[in-house]
Amino acid sequence: MTIIKQFFLILLLTGCAMKSTQIKTVAEVDINRFMGDWYVLAHIPSYVEKNAFNAVESYKLNEDGSIATTFTFNEGSINGPVKTYHPKGFVIPGTNNAEWGMQFIWPIKAQYKIAYLDKDYMITIVARDKLDYVWLMARTKTLPHDEMIKFREMIKNMGYNLDNYREIEQE
Numbered sequence: 001m002t003i004i005k006q007f008f009l010i011l012l013l014t015g016c017a018m019k020s021t022q023i024k025t026v027a028e029v030d031i032n033r034f035m036g037d038w039y040v041l042a043h044i045p046s047y048v049e050k051n052a053f054n055a056v057e058s059y060k061l062n063e064d065g066s067i068a069t070t071f072t073f074n075e076g077s078i079n080g081p082v083k084t085y086h087p088k089g090f091v092i093p094g095t096n097n098a099e100w101g102m103q104f105i106w107p108i109k110a111q112y113k114i115a116y117l118d119k120d121y122m123i124t125i126v127a128r129d130k131l132d133y134v135w136l137m138a139r140t141k142t143l144p145h146d147e148m149i150k151f152r153e154m155i156k157n158m159g160y161n162l163d164n165y166r167e168i169e170q171e
Contacts, residue, residue, distance in 0.1 A: 021159045023127045025098035026117045031067075031091065033121045034114075035059045038137035040073075042148065042167045044160060046133050048085070053078045053169050057137060059089065066090055067100065078171050115158060116151075125151065131160050141170035 040055035049055065052073035060068040067089030074080040090109060092099040101109030116125035123143070126135045136151050143151075148167065156162055 021129055021131060023113045023115050023129050023131075023158060025095065025113050025115060027096060027098070029097035029114055029117060030121070031061060031097045034097070034117075034124075035061050035067075036139070038124065038139065039141050039170055040135055040137050040168050041141075041143060041170070042136040042152065042165065044132070044134045044155075044162075044164045045166060048083075049073060050166075051076045051080075052083075053080060054171055055168050057135070069102070078169055116154060123147075123151070125155060127155075127158055127160075131158070134158075134160055134165075 036059065038057045038059075040049075040052070040057060043049065043055075045052065049071075052075070055071070055073040058070040058072070062068050069087045069089050071085045071087065073083055075083045085104065087102050087104045089112065090101045090103065091097050092101060098114045100112040100114075102112045103109045111128045111130070113127050113129070114124060115127040116123070118124075122140070123136075123138045126137065128134070134155055136148075136155065152162065152165065155165070
């Protein structure tokens with residue numbers, strides 16, 4: 001069984017036992033401005049990315065409206081082997097592009113809610129109602145320390161337990 005299939009099997013088996021809330025999304029996302037590279041600066045990781053370094057999520061809008069996604073990172077250390085995944089994103093109709101389904105394997109689409117997005121499309125937080133995973137991403141490899149603290153608090157205030165919260169080293 002591939003690691004992605006194992007990840008989703010674990011996700012499905014544990015999903016019923018997890019705390020859940022209604023994460024509020026941003027009012028609207030200009031999907032074209034959201035496309036491009038995002039450095040993952042911090043997260044509560046999924047199994048696949050728990051030892052990620054240099055993590056980058058890249059989005060490209062397909063002609064059919066789906067989102068070609070490339071998730072790349074070094075496994076285990078800053079110079080570890082490069083891992084690359086290609087899930088496909090699907091905007092949920094009626095959400096003003098702020099909620100997606102992210103499909104790693106058919107037919108499962110994981111929830112992907114854009115809970116924060118600054119006006120310049122430079123920083124975003126992607127969250128889930130299950131409060132199991134979260135990603136703080138930026139167009140730059142680093143943010144000032146006080147900004148990182150501010151966003152960590154924002155994630156905590158969404159209802160997340162930060163025991164597994166981890167900042168990702170970017171080189």
